[in-house]
Amino acid sequence: MAxxxxxxxxxxxxxxxxxxxxxxxFLDSVSGKTFETRDPRTGNVITRVAEGDKADIDLAxxxxxxxxxxxxxxRMSGYQRGRILMKLADLIDQNIEELASIDSLxxxxxxxxxxxxxxxxxxxxxxxxxxxxxKIHGDTLKMSGEFQAYTLKEPVGVxxxxxxxxxxxxxxxxxxxxxxxxxxxxVVKPAEQTPLSALYYCHLAKLAGIPDGVINVVTGFxxxxxxxxxxxxDVDAVSFTGSTEVGRLIxxxxxxxxxxxxxxxxxxxxxxxxxxxxxxxxxVALAHTSIFTNKGEICVxxxxxxxxxxxxxEFVKKAVEKCKNWVVGDPFNPQVHQGPQVxxxxxxxxxKYIDIGxxxxxxxxxxxxxxxxxxxxxxxxxxxxxxxxMKIAQDEIFGPVMSLIKFKTIEEAxxxxxxxxxxxxxxxxxxxxxxxxxxxxxxRSGVIWINCYFAFDRDCPYGGYKxxxxxxxxGLNALDKYLQVKSVVTPIFGSPWL
Numbered sequence: 343m344a345x346x347x348x349x350x351x352x353x354x355x356x357x358x359x360x361x362x363x364x365x366x367x368f369l370d371s372v373s374g375k376t377f378e379t380r381d382p383r384t385g386n387v388i389t390r391v392a393e394g395d396k397a398d399i400d401l402a403x404x405x406x407x408x409x410x411x412x413x414x415x416x417r418m419s420g421y422q423r424g425r426i427l428m429k430l431a432d433l434i435d436q437n438i439e440e441l442a443s444i445d446s447l448x449x450x451x452x453x454x455x456x457x458x459x460x461x462x463x464x465x466x467x468x469x470x471x472x473x474x475x476x477k478i479h480g481d482t483l484k485m486s487g488e489f490q491a492y493t494l495k496e497p498v499g500v501x502x503x504x505x506x507x508x509x510x511x512x513x514x515x516x517x518x519x520x521x522x523x524x525x526x527x528x529v530v531k532p533a534e535q536t537p538l539s540a541l542y543y544c545h546l547a548k549l550a551g552i553p554d555g556v557i558n559v560v561t562g563f564x565x566x567x568x569x570x571x572x573x574x575x576d577v578d579a580v581s582f583t584g585s586t587e588v589g590r591l592i593x594x595x596x597x598x599x600x601x602x603x604x605x606x607x608x609x610x611x612x613x614x615x616x617x618x619x620x621x622x623x624x625x626v627a628l629a630h631t632s633i634f635t636n637k638g639e640i641c642v643x644x645x646x647x648x649x650x651x652x653x654x655x656e657f658v659k660k661a662v663e664k665c666k667n668w669v670v671g672d673p674f675n676p677q678v679h680q681g682p683q684v685x686x687x688x689x690x691x692x693x694k695y696i697d698i699g700x701x702x703x704x705x706x707x708x709x710x711x712x713x714x715x716x717x718x719x720x721x722x723x724x725x726x727x728x729x730x731x732m733k734i735a736q737d738e739i740f741g742p743v744m745s746l747i748k749f750k751t752i753e754e755a756x757x758x759x760x761x762x763x764x765x766x767x768x769x770x771x772x773x774x775x776x777x778x779x780x781x782x783x784x785x786r787s788g789v790i791w792i793n794c795y796f797a798f799d800r801d802c803p804y805g806g807y808k809x810x811x812x813x814x815x816x817g818l819n820a821l822d823k824y825l826q827v828k829s830v831v832t833p834i835f836g837s838p839w840l
């Protein structure tokens with residue numbers, strides 16, 4: 343039972359959609375198998391969901407192929423597609439409460455954030471790409487010979503989207519919205535931990551008028567449904583967000599099948615560099631937000647906090663004090679700051695890394711223990727005396743664990759920031775513009791935030807360097823993943839060809 347801040351019971355969402363969505367219809371899996379999805383607040387089963395595998399992926403890809411080759415969606419004008427995407431955005435706005443509740447129940451996400459940020463953000467992302475749908479243009483080329491030429495930008499075809507569990511709604515539309523605007527059809531494999539909201543969006547898409555076969559969702563597991571999608575010969579492109587290890591498997595599957603294009607947004611171990619001239623209170627708040635938001639389950643979490651020696655002691659003291667006022671509890675309660683980890687496996691993984699940190703010689707300042715008698719709650723955790731080669735400073739923990747590290751000079755800070763295989767994001771806190779410019783140009787990461795963090799915007803491209811992957815979500819750059827460039831050349835009258 344969930345309670346609000348006044349002690350009143352909160353009504354849980356009704357789970358309406360648990361079957362696969364293929365060619366405009368909700369269907370049982372071919373095998374008839376189902377799997378459990380659990381409430382991370384308690385560990386209890388929410389419902390059972392259809393378990394798709396290779397046979398279901400085959401059906402879904404065939405539906406998407408027919409919709410692409412023969413259906414109206416790729417042949418509509420961009421304006422027409424945009425109108426339908428606008429309708430879908432309006433339907434999401436009309437169901438914000440229920441959609442946010444589903445993600446809170448299924449993934450442990452804060453209901454308040456879902457209602458204010460996540461779900462409205464999905465609707466606005468759709469509107470952004472709806473506005474771009476009729477502005478996809480090629481170029482007129484000035485050829486060196488006696489030819490006239492131009493380029494066309496055409497949808498790549500059938501796209502496979504494999505999305506993670508930490509932001510199930512946001513990541514669904516980061517992938518689906520630009521692909522729809524480009525005129526592609528698609529098969530989506532949501533994370534098995536959080537399958538419910540993706541199925542609800544299929545229902546809304548049908549109501550909005552998206553033709554059958556354009557969006558298909560196959561719920562199931564990575565080694566079966568995900569692997570079948572990545573290796574399918576009739577899928578033209580794959581977009582994946584998740585771990586670096588799985589990203590490597592997807593690249594291998596794509597290469598061994600039909601050489602489909604691949605876009606990967608993978609792991610991160612993002613540094614936040616805080617310089618002596620920073621406002622300490624602001625820096626503490628920013629660092630705290632960067633790692634403990636969404637219980638640390640975010641690819642760009644600022645898990646490595648580097649603080650210059652002049653303010654280090656004051657920063658450490660205030661960081662510990664801030665953790666004492668951080669409320670861990672039921673995500674349906676608006677007074678709570680941090681909900682449970684997504685499932686038992688992730689809960690145990692984070693606790694294991696906390697033990698590793700202690701074994702490696704880091705000092706546990708605060709936290710480090712489970713919260714409550716049931717569910718997958720973990721205290722916000724801070725380590726000091728962390729060395730750059732420790733596992734807690736190198737591995738993506740994906741939980742509420744902060745590593746605090748002291749530095750002396752700008753050169754040392756840059757070297758430490760780059761001392762990881764990842765390159766997804768970084769934060770810089772300073773009042774000195776020269777420092778900000780120098781450091782931001784020296785860190786090898788896909789996005790740099792100066793005196794802010796999590797400053798995502800639908801118009802700002804997002805993606806990684808190094809083993810954090812390649813390709814960009816968000817912004818107009820995201821459309822490039824779902825478009826082919828075709829050159830059309832004709833001779834000019836009077837050329838030898840005529």
